[in-house]
Amino acid sequence: MKKNYLFFALLISIAYIVVGVRLFYLQVIKGQKYYEESKQNYTRLQLLYPPRGAIESSDGVKLAYDIPTYDLYIDPQEISENKHLEKEIERFKKLFGIDITNIIKANKNSITPIKIMDNLNTEQLETFYTNSYKFPGIFVGIVPKRVYPYGEEYAHIIGYVGLPSAKELKEYNIGPQSLVGKAGIEKRFNKYLIGTLGYKKIMVNALGKELYTIDKKSPVQGDTVVLTINSQIQNIVHKVFLDSGQKVGAVIVMNAHNGEILALDSFPEYNPNDIYKDWNKIINNPLRPFLNRATEAIYPPGSVFKVPIAIAALKYGVITPSSTLDCSGYIKVGNHIFYNWLRYDTGYQTIDQAIQNSCDTFFYQLGMKLGQKRIYDIEKDFGYGSSIPFELYNSPGFLPTKSWKLRKFHQPWYEGDTVNMSIGQGYVLVTLLQQVTMMEGIANNGVIYQPTLLKEIKTADGKVIFKNSRKVYKYVKAPLEDYSIVKKGLREVVLKGTGTNAFSTIVDIAGKTGTAQVVFGKHVGPNSPWKYQPDAWFVGFAPYRDPKYVVGVIVEHGIEGNLTAAPIVKRILEQIYIKGINREIN
Amino acid sequence: MRFYVKEWDEVILVSVLLLYIIGLVNIASASLVGVAFLKFNFALYKKLILQVVAGILGFLLAFALTKFDYEKLKNPKFIYSIITLNMFLLIVVLVIKYARHMPVNRWLFGTSLQVSEFSKIISIVFLAYYISRKGEVSGTRELGFASFVIALQSFLIFLEPDRGSAIFLLFIGFIMLWIGNAPPKVLYPTLVVFAILGMIFLFLKTGSNYVEGRFVAWLNPFAKANTKGYQIIQSLFAFAHGKLLGVGIGEGIQKEGYLPEIDTDYALALIGEEWGFLGVLFVVFLYGGLVYRIFKISDFAEDTFGKLIAFGIGMYIAIESIWNMMMAMNLIPSKGIALPFISYGSSNLLANLIAIGLVMSVYRKEKKPWKRLS
Numbered sequence: 001m002k003k004n005y006l007f008f009a010l011l012i013s014i015a016y017i018v019v020g021v022r023l024f025y026l027q028v029i030k031g032q033k034y035y036e037e038s039k040q041n042y043t044r045l046q047l048l049y050p051p052r053g054a055i056e057s058s059d060g061v062k063l064a065y066d067i068p069t070y071d072l073y074i075d076p077q078e079i080s081e082n083k084h085l086e087k088e089i090e091r092f093k094k095l096f097g098i099d100i101t102n103i104i105k106a107n108k109n110s111i112t113p114i115k116i117m118d119n120l121n122t123e124q125l126e127t128f129y130t131n132s133y134k135f136p137g138i139f140v141g142i143v144p145k146r147v148y149p150y151g152e153e154y155a156h157i158i159g160y161v162g163l164p165s166a167k168e169l170k171e172y173n174i175g176p177q178s179l180v181g182k183a184g185i186e187k188r189f190n191k192y193l194i195g196t197l198g199y200k201k202i203m204v205n206a207l208g209k210e211l212y213t214i215d216k217k218s219p220v221q222g223d224t225v226v227l228t229i230n231s232q233i234q235n236i237v238h239k240v241f242l243d244s245g246q247k248v249g250a251v252i253v254m255n256a257h258n259g260e261i262l263a264l265d266s267f268p269e270y271n272p273n274d275i276y277k278d279w280n281k282i283i284n285n286p287l288r289p290f291l292n293r294a295t296e297a298i299y300p301p302g303s304v305f306k307v308p309i310a311i312a313a314l315k316y317g318v319i320t321p322s323s324t325l326d327c328s329g330y331i332k333v334g335n336h337i338f339y340n341w342l343r344y345d346t347g348y349q350t351i352d353q354a355i356q357n358s359c360d361t362f363f364y365q366l367g368m369k370l371g372q373k374r375i376y377d378i379e380k381d382f383g384y385g386s387s388i389p390f391e392l393y394n395s396p397g398f399l400p401t402k403s404w405k406l407r408k409f410h411q412p413w414y415e416g417d418t419v420n421m422s423i424g425q426g427y428v429l430v431t432l433l434q435q436v437t438m439m440e441g442i443a444n445n446g447v448i449y450q451p452t453l454l455k456e457i458k459t460a461d462g463k464v465i466f467k468n469s470r471k472v473y474k475y476v477k478a479p480l481e482d483y484s485i486v487k488k489g490l491r492e493v494v495l496k497g498t499g500t501n502a503f504s505t506i507v508d509i510a511g512k513t514g515t516a517q518v519v520f521g522k523h524v525g526p527n528s529p530w531k532y533q534p535d536a537w538f539v540g541f542a543p544y545r546d547p548k549y550v551v552g553v554i555v556e557h558g559i560e561g562n563l564t565a566a567p568i569v570k571r572i573l574e575q576i577y578i579k580g581i582n583r584e585i586n
Numbered sequence: 587m588r589f590y591v592k593e594w595d596e597v598i599l600v601s602v603l604l605l606y607i608i609g610l611v612n613i614a615s616a617s618l619v620g621v622a623f624l625k626f627n628f629a630l631y632k633k634l635i636l637q638v639v640a641g642i643l644g645f646l647l648a649f650a651l652t653k654f655d656y657e658k659l660k661n662p663k664f665i666y667s668i669i670t671l672n673m674f675l676l677i678v679v680l681v682i683k684y685a686r687h688m689p690v691n692r693w694l695f696g697t698s699l700q701v702s703e704f705s706k707i708i709s710i711v712f713l714a715y716y717i718s719r720k721g722e723v724s725g726t727r728e729l730g731f732a733s734f735v736i737a738l739q740s741f742l743i744f745l746e747p748d749r750g751s752a753i754f755l756l757f758i759g760f761i762m763l764w765i766g767n768a769p770p771k772v773l774y775p776t777l778v779v780f781a782i783l784g785m786i787f788l789f790l791k792t793g794s795n796y797v798e799g800r801f802v803a804w805l806n807p808f809a810k811a812n813t814k815g816y817q818i819i820q821s822l823f824a825f826a827h828g829k830l831l832g833v834g835i836g837e838g839i840q841k842e843g844y845l846p847e848i849d850t851d852y853a854l855a856l857i858g859e860e861w862g863f864l865g866v867l868f869v870v871f872l873y874g875g876l877v878y879r880i881f882k883i884s885d886f887a888e889d890t891f892g893k894l895i896a897f898g899i900g901m902y903i904a905i906e907s908i909w910n911m912m913m914a915m916n917l918i919p920s921k922g923i924a925l926p927f928i929s930y931g932s933s934n935l936l937a938n939l940i941a942i943g944l945v946m947s948v949y950r951k952e953k954k955p956w957k958r959l960s
Contacts, residue, residue, distance in 0.1 A: 027863040034826030
């Protein structure tokens with residue numbers, strides 16, 4: 001026995017030594033490495049999402065803000081450890097009428113809390129809180145949700161938000177649940193609105209339950225963006241356009257004193273609150289609600305285009321205020337005939353009369369006298385043909401040049417092209433914003449303040465971090481008398497010319513109608529289909545003697561400027577004065 | 587020649603007490619996770635209280651056994667009745683298991699009495715008796731019968747199923763025969779039969795227990811990190827977290843649900859995490875000293891029966907502790923065996939303390955010539 005005994009004693013000693021050596025290896029040599037590997041097990045980084053900054057109108061109405069929504073979650077520990085889970089599910093069903101068995105079953109092995117109900121209303125929330133002692137493993141989670149209280153009304157200004165794309169995740173310091181702006185002001189000022197992400201580093205047990213906090217950084221709410229929009233005017237614009245019976249178009253109301261946009265709307269609208277619910281409906285709508293017709297859509301400018309040409313003609317001395325030209329039914333250029341919109345001779349007219357009657361043949365002659373170059377220059381000076389520095393994306397539109405035509409069609413520039421261009425037909429394409437900007441220049445005798453939507457940016461607790469100030473975008477130099485003549489013409493348009501539907505006894509409106517053909521080579525009459533009808537413009541300012549507002553309206557397929565666009569402008573301006581909003585605006 | 591007469595061996599007493607206290611601290615640390623001590627809650631303190639009660643009971647039993655003359659055990663009536671009772675209880679456990687269609691049942695009276703823990707001690711005494719009943723070594727037939735009884739018990743335990751204990755019993759049985767100088771006629775067939783049984787117990791598929799999965803997990807636990815390798819990885823992480831000096835008692839993180847069985851099979855991992863390398867080394871040192879003293883007692887015992895009892899118990903504690911420690915450190919594939927005196931489990935603690943009582947009883951009757959009194 002002695003021998004065997006020693007053998008075992010030796011074996012056991014070796015075994016204990018092996019254990020000791022292994023321990024040394026595990027704890028001292030490999031310790032740090034294994035520990036680093038295991039660390040991610042214990043600690044969890046919770047992102048604390050800040051509320052997104054609000055968007056306000058200049059008169060302090062909140063147009064977009066975050067509200068907390070309440071979701072119910074169940075703790076996975078509850079599922080694995082509660083013996084009375086079935087009873088709890090039963091009780092839950094009785095209280096809320098929802099069977100959560102399947103949700104729990106599907107997520108049985110989840111280590112993160114499982115969402116069992118979302119978007120609780122006040123009543124449900126109250127029910128839960130009064131009965132919460134019956135549901136030990138169920139708790140309320142709070143998620144911010146973006147709310148647009150005015151829905152469709154501001155869709156084309158504010159845009160909407162969505163979950164971030166991979167690119168946006170990299171670009172901003174945000175988490176996967178952060179909402180980022182996808183369009184409009186939400187997108188343009190996303191950087192300010194998004195806020196600063198906070199985090200909480202916690203120690204968790206194996207089931208993911210929080211033990212204690214290691215490190216915490218509170219989130220900072222995003223900045224508030226204050227727009228120049230006046231909520232009352234925006235509301236007027238929204239209502240007036242919809243009440244006019246028109247479906248497609250856009251309206252811009254601008255403060256002529258500083259270029260601030262007081263209202264901007266494009267129709268049809270969409271509801272940014274339900275954007276993802278209605279997504280397919282919106283993108284399949286042939287009227288394309290996502291297109292911002294105030295800034296993005298491009299149209300032929302129609303007769304509105306004649307206004308800068310009148311300025312140029314006076315400025316370059318092609319015509320004097322008192323000289324007259326024949327407003328014949330048509331003129332012949334080469335062997336091509338260009339008609340007036342009235343196909344009979346209305347006699348000799350001065351330039352303000354020609355504006356009043358929107359005489360095409362008069363402007364054909366002016367155009368030919370000025371030449372393509374000077375037309376191009378004056379229109380460019382008034383802001384056509386290039387993107388305006390603006391908070392929303394806006395198209396540059398198009399102004400044709402001689403070299404462009406040669407490149408594109410391998411044809412020289414004909415006199416007929418100049419004739420066409422002088423009444424806003426041909427290749428010219430503009431946006432509503434450009435039309436309004438041009439009219440601002442007329443109203444201000446050549447000074448064009450840069451159109452803007454941004455008033456200021458302030459932190460959530462009200463400290464102003466950026467204040468926008470008025471900037472001169474362009475100055476079109478011409479004698480003051482020239483502007484007076486043109487403005488007189490624009491006033492006469494409303495008084496006795498082509499835009500009498502914009503005449504108001506409340507406010508003196510001046511402006512120019514426009515009717516732009518959308519199909520060519522086809523006779524379009526009152527009985528033609530809607531989509532062949534010309535687009536209707538009215539761009540004007542008021543009051544005539546001291547311009548304060550510039551209003552532009554486009555009605556797609558609106559038949560005639562005076563018929564559809566002019567009444568809208570009139571009603572909007574009248575409402576502004578009737579409701580006394582006028583006094584609130586400087 | 588005068589002999590030193592002493593009832594107690596201090597080394598054994600101190601080691602066992604220290605191990606038991608370390609065990610208690612461990613259980614307290616594991617079960618009172620993140621709880622204010624002020625608020626008494628029986629469910630939380632249950633394990634600790636049970637372990638304290640079992641410990642007190644066990645130490646009282648051990649004292650009683652120390653005073654008891656172990657040679658009185660060398661009595662056929664006693665031996666047969668205790669082994670029969672043991673077999674009977676094992677069968678009762680199985681009857682309960684099959685009657686109630688339980689996948690696993692190792693206990694009587696709810697989960698309070700784990701019969702297989704006592705079977706190990708009873709088998710050691712039984713073998714010691716059979717080997718030494720006719721002087722130095724008993725005859726072939728008797729030894730054959732004894733091995734058969736061991737194999738049968740092992741089989742019953744396997745059916746529970748408790749593969750670890752079943753294999754452990756075969757192992758200790760064979761070592762007892764070998765150390766008891768059993769004749770080759772018995773020894774080799776027993777070796778073959780026990781080896782085959784052991785293999786069957788280890789590899790037979792029953793229910794959801796896939797042994798080969800454990801082997802794969804043992805070879806590379808990180809490849810099966812979410813299934814079989816999970817426990818091993820968490821155990822290794824616990825040791826790694828502890829490093830040289832440990833994170834401090836009660837400060838461990840692995841007990842927060844990361845490492846299952848942290849107060850039983852993987853108790854050493856918690857010690858490793860909270861007490862560090864030096865703490866575990868101290869535990870290993872305690873086991874080493876304990877086993878050394880028991881072997882020494884075996885060496886100086888008056889008769890073969892006493893020698894075999896002490897040796898068997900020494901082997902039993904040595905194998906159990908080494909097995910468990912190696913398992914926790916992924917040196918061998920995992921198979922549940924408790925860490926003596928430390929793991930939570932009243933049956934295991936009681937059985938171990940009874941075993942220590944028996945060893946003390948052997949010691950008390952010894953002449954102690956190496957400590958001469960002048």
